[in-house]
Amino acid sequence: MILPLLAVLFGLIVLVISSDRFVDGAAATARYFGMPSLLIGMVIVGFGTSAPEIVVSTLAAIQGNPGLAIGNAYGSNVANIALILGLTALLNPVQVSSKILRKELPILTLITLLSVGLLLDLEFSSFDASVLLLLLALLMVWTIFNGLKKEPDALAVEVDQAVPKPLTLKKALLFLIFGLLFLILSSRILVWGAVEIAQLFGVSDLVIGLTIVAVGTSLPELASSILAAKKGEHDIAMGNVIGSNLFNSTAVVGVAGAIKPFVIDGLVLRRDMLVMTLLTISLFIIGYGFRKNRQGRVNRFEGTGLLIVYAIYTIILIRTA
Template structure:
């Protein structure tokens, strides 16, 4: 392996690690500080804990938009969402079969389908308008941000109605402020290293930025969801594992992609419909798993199927990229 490629790979891996740790540190400090000043528990869960696992995707995508590497942004969002369902739920379900709350089936999964359909419409400029190029424009980014605000309102109403609380401890002002500052620095540096390392690696290996975003960066920035869901499954908390994945997928499409498009319009590569179709099928399989075998559950066999599909999809995508 050439020295330059090795340096870029190390930069990418270290950047992802700093991103994940920075997000965790920021959320720890912010949630502890919020409790200290009397912010309601459900608000903390809504705005910090749920939002926290999407911070790596958000910072990477915004950084990529500023660096004119916008192809990474769309690949990162779609790739992260595919990994969340096929890879993360596959691993979590193998650790322990997942029992699914009916609310998840009736509300969260339909919202995930809706976000995919909206994204399909936004990347179909050539089909719908006859345009020579397709972009996710700034105005569409604003629509996605508005959708994100609406989703926050939906979550707030649900949490308040269900009286959902989360355990946690207060934190001193100085300690909380230091953790927040460290977390923010980690997010900024980590996103810079991740994007520059990923772009350089794609150039050196002769693969597209979309592929790097779909797999290397997408899986790397999904590590918070992977760790959260795996631990939740191991501890017998399937609602956390499933809710974390579903909420993160909606956050990625609405907030992460919306914020990226506001910075710079996002060009749509030709292969995006294939990857969006995989995401749609993955979400459909998750829905069908609730009605096959034991109702409202993901068995180990079904989890193994999800994981196998992800491996096949990843191998096929890399093969098509190298041998078109």
């Protein structure tokens, strides 16, 4: 029992550190090769923080633990909105000024609804995985197209300030390569420990994926969002959540399903997918900006509400495990 717990703890610590180095290295390298700031914000910062989720879920699927893979992806989506954005807004209200992020919110909502639709038959087939991976490809094309535009955007301005400038190209590449290597290594350790704990307690790997692993792989987003909000980089804080959830719902689930199609419990659809969908719709409503100034905002009151929802969801999850 002690060894699996230590494996999970060690895996999470190394996962957070290596993910941070990986994103910093990728962003600095992209800047050296002339990638526009907006594209760095949308791809590297937005999607890059989901590197732990895709590595963990891919390894889980390869090792025959699809429950852990799907739980990690959708559990991270719930944690990103309810826990991370809620805590970030409680510490410092998040204002959404970026036009790009406002465009991504309805896209995230539609992809979430489609994900639910694909799982209504309680089976995630190779065809379902292909649909999500096709959506990922289209999303990347749209992202690159918008990221290469020279129109001014608040996210680009914040990325200019946030991307580490002192890094030399050699150091940036070392961060990128070794960050990825330790990301894979720590993910393998984390998956092994999580599966062992699930078996010892007689809990499904899905529940472990929705709780310990989901929160653990979301720690990079938590650290990045809180730090960004404290610096006044609100669009990066929101972009972390939106980009991560888009990547989780398409790439993470799609890759896991392509490796090994799986059957899900109806409870996942009625409980976890329902909570994720309602949170995503709520994020769209409060983050899009239907007010006259056309700016979204997540205030402390809304942040507190999101945290309460996450606490209730976690209690229900444990009781129905």
